[in-house]
Amino acid sequence: MQFQLDDERIAIRDMARAFAREKIAPHALEWDENRHFPLDVLRQAAELGMAAIYVREDAGGAGLSRLDAALIFEALAEGCPCVSAYLSIHNMCAWMIDAFGSQEQRERFLPRLVRMERAASYCLTEPGAGSDAAALTTRAAREGDDYILNGQKQFISGAGNEADFYVVMVRTGEAGPRGVSCIIVEGGTPGVSFGKNERKMGWNAQPTRAVMFDNARVPLANRIGAEGEGFRIAMAGLDGGRINIGACSIGGAQAALDTALAYMRERKAFGKRLDEFQALQFRLADMATGIEAARTLLWRAAGALDDRTPDATRLCAMAKRFATDAGFDAANGALQMLGGYGYLSAYGLEKIVRDLRVHQILEGTNEIMRLIIARGMVRG
Numbered sequence: 001m002q003f004q005l006d007d008e009r010i011a012i013r014d015m016a017r018a019f020a021r022e023k024i025a026p027h028a029l030e031w032d033e034n035r036h037f038p039l040d041v042l043r044q045a046a047e048l049g050m051a052a053i054y055v056r057e058d059a060g061g062a063g064l065s066r067l068d069a070a071l072i073f074e075a076l077a078e079g080c081p082c083v084s085a086y087l088s089i090h091n092m093c094a095w096m097i098d099a100f101g102s103q104e105q106r107e108r109f110l111p112r113l114v115r116m117e118r119a120a121s122y123c124l125t126e127p128g129a130g131s132d133a134a135a136l137t138t139r140a141a142r143e144g145d146d147y148i149l150n151g152q153k154q155f156i157s158g159a160g161n162e163a164d165f166y167v168v169m170v171r172t173g174e175a176g177p178r179g180v181s182c183i184i185v186e187g188g189t190p191g192v193s194f195g196k197n198e199r200k201m202g203w204n205a206q207p208t209r210a211v212m213f214d215n216a217r218v219p220l221a222n223r224i225g226a227e228g229e230g231f232r233i234a235m236a237g238l239d240g241g242r243i244n245i246g247a248c249s250i251g252g253a254q255a256a257l258d259t260a261l262a263y264m265r266e267r268k269a270f271g272k273r274l275d276e277f278q279a280l281q282f283r284l285a286d287m288a289t290g291i292e293a294a295r296t297l298l299w300r301a302a303g304a305l306d307d308r309t310p311d312a313t314r315l316c317a318m319a320k321r322f323a324t325d326a327g328f329d330a331a332n333g334a335l336q337m338l339g340g341y342g343y344l345s346a347y348g349l350e351k352i353v354r355d356l357r358v359h360q361i362l363e364g365t366n367e368i369m370r371l372i373i374a375r376g377m378v379r380g
């Protein structure tokens, strides 16, 4: 078992970190304030291979591992957790097509996703089916060589651009997970429309919208995998997505901690620098420990996913639960170190706290992560 990064991995992390410092961090506050989705910057990230990190090389992907991906998303999140998290969703969708699509589908969809000419959205949640995703009701009925889609997806990250690809989980058969299929829907398809860009606590540098299907006609040839395999494909995508989102949490938390440390070196109270108070040093130690423990568990889960070990799903759930909680707690603790200034937008910490809060909710809430972990325990 190896806990040190080799030179190649250090180079990958440093590449992503340099990109985050130069292209993302200087604009993160402005994007948050103006609710700007920086697709141009994401396309520059795609030029460096970051839009298809673990897509195979024959389809134009970078062919890297889940551990490499975790390093990249952590580094990008040091610049902005929200931008990094959207790129994670795009990567998850591209991987689902690469892993479960036919050669024809890989050739048809992936080149545009690899270059990010098209951004991808993952469409599982519905107004009446969130945590209980297998209860989804968006229906795809066969008609000749097409499916006719009717229904609504809720909270879809990145949605709203007609030029994009939507990876949509739909019901084609019986109730429950075995009746779900996975279909690629192009944004400009007649009958596809979008709700308003939701106003939310954080994650303002990417849109969140409902996606509506009203007799939208989609070729059967856009179905990924067999009919009834969609739920399995959706959950497989989320295993990796959960590592990535955990990595985004610790990247944001690390940036918050670094900001707090720099501030505490300068700020004085009661005739001492803040970093001289042992009570505060102990809090810093706890934050750093939480981040490091989360990082270690994320790497372990990423390794399990790369090796396809039987406990990979459970480890991904553990890592997501732990990293998103530890990341939020550390960022919130870092904000406290700045006193009133931590609460001001200009210092950047309140944005990180707002961004990280949703990581405890999406890609499966942390209660659902506990459900997955405990299920393995009581069955095993």
Ligand SMILES: Cc1cc2nc3c(=O)[nH]c(=O)nc-3n(C[C@H](O)[C@H](O)[C@H](O)COP(=O)(O)OP(=O)(O)OC[C@H]3O[C@@H](n4cnc5c(N)ncnc54)[C@H](O)[C@@H]3O)c2cc1C
Pocket: 089, 121, 122, 123, 124, 125, 129, 130, 131, 132, 154, 155, 156, 157, 158, 200, 203, 208, 358, 361, 362, 363, 364, 365, 366, 367, 368, 371
């Ligand atoms: C900003 C944002 C972006 C999102 N992006 C996407 C996206 O791109 N694609 C997508 O498909 N979805 C997306 N989501 C949806 C997200 O995954 C869901 O919100 C999440 O899965 C929870 O579903 P819900 O909101 O319906 O809550 P509910 O399922 O109604 O849950 C409400 C509460 O009950 C708890 N709960 C539910 N069931 C149980 C149980 N069995 N045991 C214990 N507690 C339980 C939950 O943990 C939660 O605390 C996004 C959400 C947000 C806020």
